[in-house]
Each structure stands twice: as C-alpha cells, then as structure tokens.
Amino acid sequence: MKPKTSEFKKELPKHLANQTMRQNTERASHLSLAKRNERVAEIPEWESLREQAHEIKKEVINNLEHYLDEFEKKAQENGVTVFRARDAAEANKFVHEIAIENKVKLIVKSKSMITEELGFNQYMIDRGLEVVETDLGEFIIQLADEPPSHLTAPAIHKSRIEIAKLFQEKLKIPYSEDPQVLTRAARKVLRKKFLNADMGVTGANFGIVENGSIAIVENEGNVRMCSTLPKIHVAFIGIERLIPKSGDLPLFIKLLTRSATGQKLTSFVSIIQKPFPSKLIDGPEKVYFILVDNKRSDFLEDRYLKQALYCIRCGACYNTCPVYQNIGGHAYGWVYQGPIGAIISPQFLGLEKARDLPFASSLCGSCTFICPVKIPLHHLLLYQRRRIVDGNLTARHEKKIAQGFVFAANSWRLFTYMGRMGRVLQKLLSKYISPWSKSREAPVIQRRFFRDWWKTKETESHGKK
C-alpha cells in the first residue's frame, strides 16, 4: 500500500465530510469499547495483568536478538524453515522463490497487517500469481480495491448497502443487504479458493520462543483453512511478536481478545508447530516462518520508542481515540492507524513523510489507559512531536510564534502588554494564526485583566481595614 501520510492535512476535509464513514466508524468503535469494558469488568486483576504483560514484553524487547535466535533454533528443530528478512524486498523475494520452486499459482491469505506493510499482495500479483484475501473484511476491501480502515475490522467504514452493491457487481449475485446472505456468498466463493490453493499465507499474533511455535487467533475459520489446506503454509511474524514461554500465552491471549473485540476467546486459536509431510495427517507439507525486521530494529535504538514494539495489535487504542472515531482509518494514510499508527508510521516511513500524524491528537490519554500492555501512547505521541519540531519539520512561523511567546512570558510587563495588544488584534489575527479558529470561536480576551481586578480588590479590602 502506497503511503499517503504526507497528504494527511490535505485529505482531512474529505474524510471529515464522509458522513457514512464517520457514522460507521463511531458506531463500531463504541460497540467494541462497550464489549471491551464488559469483559474487563469481569477481571478484577486486569491492571496487574497489564503490568505483567508490560514486563514480559520489556524483557523480550530488551533481549530481542537472543530470543530471536532461540525461536529460530526451536522452530527449525520442528522441521519449520525460518527466514529472517531484513526488509520488505527480502521477505517478498524469498516467498516468491518458494512459490516458483513449488509451482504455486493461487495463494489464499488470512488477515495480516504485516503483509500489508510489506506490500506482499501486490508484489505477488505483479509476478503473475493470484492472491485472494479470505478474511471477510479483507475480502470486501480487496473487491473494492481499498486499503483497510481498522486493525480488526478492515471494512468497518463500509455500510451494508455499499457492500451489497459491491457483491452484486463483483460476485454477480442478486442484490441483498442481509449480512447473512452476503456472508454465505463470500463463503461459497472462498471455499473453492481454499480447496484449490497451492499456498496459504498468514500472519502470527505471537511467536512462542520456548517451543518455536506460533499462535494465531481468529473468528471466521479462514486462518485454519489457510494454514491447513494448502500444501505450503507461510507465516509472517514481526520480530517484536515473541513471548518467552507457552505458559505466557493465556495472559497475552486474554489481554488481546478482550481488548480487541470484547471476547473472552476468539472462535479459533491455532498453535502451529510443524509441517505434516504425511498425507494421513491434515496439514501443510511445508511450513515457513518469515521473521520480519523491516525497520523494527530502528525502534530498539530509542529507549522511549522501543516501547512501541510491545504492541500486540489489538486496536483498542483506535476504538477509544476521539480523533480516530471522527477521521476514520484511511485518513492516517497507511496500514497502521489510530494512536499507535501515529507513533510508528513516522518511524517506518520517516519523520518528514508522516510529520502531521503525531499532532492529530488531543492528548486525552485514553489510549494509554486502554492499552493492554501499558504502552505510554500519548507520551510517545508527545515525544514524536518533539522530535519533529527539533527536526525543523513543523511550519516555521509556528516556531517563531512559540519563541516569541516564551520571550514575552518571561517578563510580566511584556506579557501584560502582549495581552492588551492581543485583545485589540485578536479579531483581526485569529483567522490567520491557526486553523484551530476556523471551526471554533476563541474566547474573547477581556478588557479587565485579572491583575486589574486583583488590584481593585486589594485596595477595597485595605480601605475596609
């Protein structure tokens, strides 16, 4: 997916004007939040679980090389081929070579943000392979040729009317807005693909170092299909997704499913360990784990930003963010959206290219509160802002105004003078100072300043004495 993060400001009015998207996004976010809150209320020790998970992730991220080596070793002992990909080019090329070696024509895929990040689909399609998204939401947006607008519900910006029209046009079925009918149509089409696919591609929610296995959660069953039916299973895993022991899995799954969709557990959880070359056992003959770096190591160099690697991609921060609820996922211009996206996109794409994203926040802190692994999200947003300002990437006049203010605020005389001048100039300048005032009325600076009132009060009370 080609990043459009540098067009953030320019595109914003378009997104804000899209009433359907806004309604759907807001509604879906509130529903997810309500369910999440119900599930969390059932767990009195929720805060302590967050703390535990945070500590485990900290330990892994601080010793990532060691855990990666261990994971690779264990997985290989199980008969899995492990490839450590430095970047998108390496990852895609490796999988393409496997496809050629094995005469792969059709690939079925389950939802995987990292494959979006790597541009995997387009890479394969450009080289003549058919790639079919099998998660219903991803299937919908693939038909519509759109990017996902949310982590766990990629088509949430679409209404059922839009989906009905889409299916009628692309799948040639009679028009129906009934989600049951639409889902059945997708099931029929996709089942054929599952049964005929040569390769199944998935992501992985967690990599378990202790035994070199991966865990994938899902509700539809398409992950199981992709990882069981085709002869080859390829799983892409971000290097930061490791957890040390299989005994850690219940903790992380609990935090993930309750935060993401307000479920105690998703319908299916697959713990995948090895290939099954025997035809008597259901499962792929060959299994590949692609451990993807793609700039994740860069995060490790910054002691604040490396906390962003703790992320388990639950999407709760999206759901709770008032900005996300109003601008929707597409406005963020790339695969990672909401508060976490606003922090990591500048890292992945460069501060210059994504410099507006960390500023698209009211710093309400709801994201930090809701994050199941206690990433200090709004602090990291502030941190990214500072880096962007220090890198001289913000509007020059903003910096001048801020410097002017600091200078004036250091002298009470100057500060008062500025205040009185400001009152006069306010009406004239408000339009030009900040887009903030385009949709808001700034409070009018009163003629009588606090210090004037105070002086009067003091004189009065002196008088009384």
Added chain:
Amino acid sequence: MEKNSEKLIERFKKEIEYLSGNCQVMTTETLSDQIVNYITEKKFKSIVAEENGFLDELNLNGILRSHFTSQLLELRRSGFDETAYRSKLADADFAIASADFLIAETGTLVFLGKNHLNQLLTLLPPSLLVIAGLDSMISDLEQLYHQTDIEEQSSMTFITGPSRTADIEKILVLGVHGPKELTVFVTDSCSKGGS
C-alpha cells in the same frame, strides 16, 4: 457429580450457550441414543466421524454404522486419494469429533494435535458435534498449561463457539468458513480424550 464439577459444567454450559452453541450432559449409557436422536432429528445427509481411542471406546463408529450406513462417509485414507478425502469433508454436512479438554471459564474445546490428525473435520462441515468426558473439564486457559498431557511439542487448536464474523457493520453472522452449528455432549465416562 461432585460439587466442583457441577459448578464447572454449569459455567461451561452457560458460556457455550452465550456463544450460540449447545451443550448437553449425559451418562455414557445414554450417549448412543442421544447421538442417534440428534442425527435423526437434524436429518443430516452425510456424516464424517473422527477415529481415535476415546471415540473407539464409546463405539461411535459402531453406532454410526448400524444406524446411518447410507449417510456415513468412510474416511480411512489408505487406498483413498487426497482429493476424494477432501471433497468428502467439504460435502459433509455433519462431523463428530472428540475434545481433549473443556475449559469452563470460556466455553472452549481444546484439541491436542497429536490426538486429532484429521483436523479438517472440525473445520469444513457446517455442523459439528464434539464429545468429551466430564473429567476433562478444567477451569480456565491458564490451567491447561499445568496439565501433564500437554507436551512441549504439540500443535493445538482451541474452539470457542461456532465460526463468526462482525465485519459487516458489526452485525454478528455465524458460520463464515468454519462450523455454523456447534453442539457438545459431555459424558461422565472415565477415560480422558485422545490416545
């Protein structure tokens, strides 16, 4: 049934029902009749059944052979090619399998890879019946990792309710790619699942 088991099974039932699944508790003696009644009621046209130690002890295959010969699709692979095997599973409308553990807190069924070589059975057919012993009930997912049966090297699948999605306007739809209907028969047989 001891008190703790009672609480757990009640919790398990409640969770499964919340997920639109079904759960019935029965003695091993009545299992055979229950299965026959269930299949007859539902009018399934093609049945596939797992084969393992637990289900052999319950004589599942025998029950199915005597009452539902025409509907039963024999799955034994030696002599059958993979395409035929797959299309049988894809066409079947009903599957019966066993589970190794039941988790009360979440209404989850646990399948250890080593005991379930034909896992497509619990994935392809739209209606699934799972049989498990009451003594395989544990309280929560954390407990699973304290069980001695869990080997370090073991693939696993957890099934919690039927397949579902809310991708269209957050409206719940069951039976996307996996089973739409899930029923669990819990028996008070003595042996644990699998082997």
